[in-house]
Amino acid sequence: MDKIIIHIDMNSYFASVEQQANPLLRGKPIGITGKHGSIAMSGQRIKVNTDGVHDRSVITTASMEAKLLGVKTAMSTWEARKICPSLILWPGDPHKYSEITERFNKIYNDFTTKVEAFSVDESFLDVTEEAGDYFTATFIAQMIRARLRAECGEHITASIGIGPNKLMAKLASESMKPNGLTVTRPEDTLKLLDSRELDDLCGIGPRIKQRLNMLGVETFKQLREFPLDSLESEFNRYGTWLHEAAHGRDSNVIQSSTVHGLRGMSTETPKSYGHSYTLPRNTHDKLIVKRYLLGLADKVAWRMRRDNFAACRITAFIRYGDFSSHAEQRTFYIPTNDGHKLFQVAWQIIGNCFAGEPVRLVGLSASKLTHKPGQQSLFKKEQKIQSVLPALDSLQHRYGTGVWTRGSLVKTHFKQRSSGFHFDHLV
Amino acid sequence: MHELLNDPIDVLVSFKDNRVFPHTMRWNQKDYKIKDVNLVHSAREGSKRVFFFSVSDSNNYFKLKLDPEVLEWRLVELYTDG
Numbered sequence A: 001m002d003k004i005i006i007h008i009d010m011n012s013y014f015a016s017v018e019q020q021a022n023p024l025l026r027g028k029p030i031g032i033t034g035k036h037g038s039i040a041m042s043g044q045r046i047k048v049n050t051d052g053v054h055d056r057s058v059i060t061t062a063s064m065e066a067k068l069l070g071v072k073t074a075m076s077t078w079e080a081r082k083i084c085p086s087l088i089l090w091p092g093d094p095h096k097y098s099e100i101t102e103r104f105n106k107i108y109n110d111f112t113t114k115v116e117a118f119s120v121d122e123s124f125l126d127v128t129e130e131a132g133d134y135f136t137a138t139f140i141a142q143m144i145r146a147r148l149r150a151e152c153g154e155h156i157t158a159s160i161g162i163g164p165n166k167l168m169a170k171l172a173s174e175s176m177k178p179n180g181l182t183v184t185r186p187e188d189t190l191k192l193l194d195s196r197e198l199d200d201l202c203g204i205g206p207r208i209k210q211r212l213n214m215l216g217v218e219t220f221k222q223l224r225e226f227p228l229d230s231l232e233s234e235f236n237r238y239g240t241w242l243h244e245a246a247h248g249r250d251s252n253v254i255q256s257s258t259v260h261g262l263r264g265m266s267t268e269t270p271k272s273y274g275h276s277y278t279l280p281r282n283t284h285d286k287l288i289v290k291r292y293l294l295g296l297a298d299k300v301a302w303r304m305r306r307d308n309f310a311a312c313r314i315t316a317f318i319r320y321g322d323f324s325s326h327a328e329q330r331t332f333y334i335p336t337n338d339g340h341k342l343f344q345v346a347w348q349i350i351g352n353c354f355a356g357e358p359v360r361l362v363g364l365s366a367s368k369l370t371h372k373p374g375q376q377s378l379f380k381k382e383q384k385i386q387s388v389l390p391a392l393d394s395l396q397h398r399y400g401t402g403v404w405t406r407g408s409l410v411k412t413h414f415k416q417r418s419s420g421f422h423f424d425h426l427v
Numbered sequence B: 001m002h003e004l005l006n007d008p009i010d011v012l013v014s015f016k017d018n019r020v021f022p023h024t025m026r027w028n029q030k031d032y033k034i035k036d037v038n039l040v041h042s043a044r045e046g047s048k049r050v051f052f053f054s055v056s057d058s059n060n061y062f063k064l065k066l067d068p069e070v071l072e073w074r075l076v077e078l079y080t081d082g
């Protein structure tokens, strides 16, 4: 049965929040960078580098003005400055963004209990029952926009799409930026699809588009007419999804869960916990890489323990100075949320392939999550560690992260940052 | 020019509807009249919550931090055009 779904997507989110906070940035091309500046001590003044020289960060969000001048998300700050010399680089402030995210999701929750925070700046709302029809849904969307304006600020704008399912609502919201409101009733979905490119649809990436092109499929109309069994033999179950999507159908439901959300905000249950870190300088030193990896593993483990999860799979990745990279995963039977264990597995992967080339980034993620804590270990030393971890965690809860660090980490200092790919300050 | 700092400041405020409105701040023996409060947000610092006020006059952007436990204000960020 058709639903009425509203998709709300903040425009140039991090940049808009900064322009809301600071009027001197409004109307200007700004780029939010990954790394946050350090914290000044009393009496100290630290000049923030706004010109990108010596900066090895990437643009996580470009303001609307910067986008018009060609600056794109994930561009290196160096490249962005070359394209747009007037670009103001501004270090991201993850705490601010996550509070605003919480704030707008709370507003959405006043209109329906079925809210899915899809990403830091995008949410889906199921208003099938609350609205009843598209006219009322449009009215709800306008009320939400008025509340966003009043409670988050007029410079934090959103594009809103309304449709019979998540896929169509998202495609609709993307058709008008910034500040758009696009309504696609069930009878309009084919028209909407036919006005867009294949890879405009969430779920069709450039590689799939290429494969479809090779089959002679260039448009959604052609995709609809392509025999389902041929699609399925080419793409398996994904072929079924493609066929349905081309007809504007999507059976995905809103996944609202408040239990394991980001600090009480409703999100879907996490599928993985991950952290990555771009080193301040490329390094050849195995020991330094090892230290960072252990620090990351501890953070991932702490977040899992906080949310009462343990993982059965570790993926570790490493990126070298020449941007080549390596990622590999290991799966095991007994779930764990001990940072040292995560580290050991990750280091097995990374240590094996790392022969001293300059390293730029390391990261790991823990997946195949389970709520069941691992069985009691038979080994005394492990048992000891397991009993000490909850105590360390309560310290971390009270005083923020960074209170306890393993002895070998003392020299490793993590800079706080907001990355466009891993919104990962929530340690 | 964008700077991060951490200077104790004096702030003249009013209270209305359980909210705090900063009006004037004194920093480095100079008074700055706050024209706009653009955004207020909070953040956890360990077990306590602190508040950040992003405010501006016509030439400067200031980020002020309020520690409600000790009622202390600090200037933590400054941006001046050009």
Ligand SMILES: [Mg+2]
Residues within 6 Å of the ligand: A009, A010, A011, A012, A013, A121
């Ligand atoms: Mg967005």
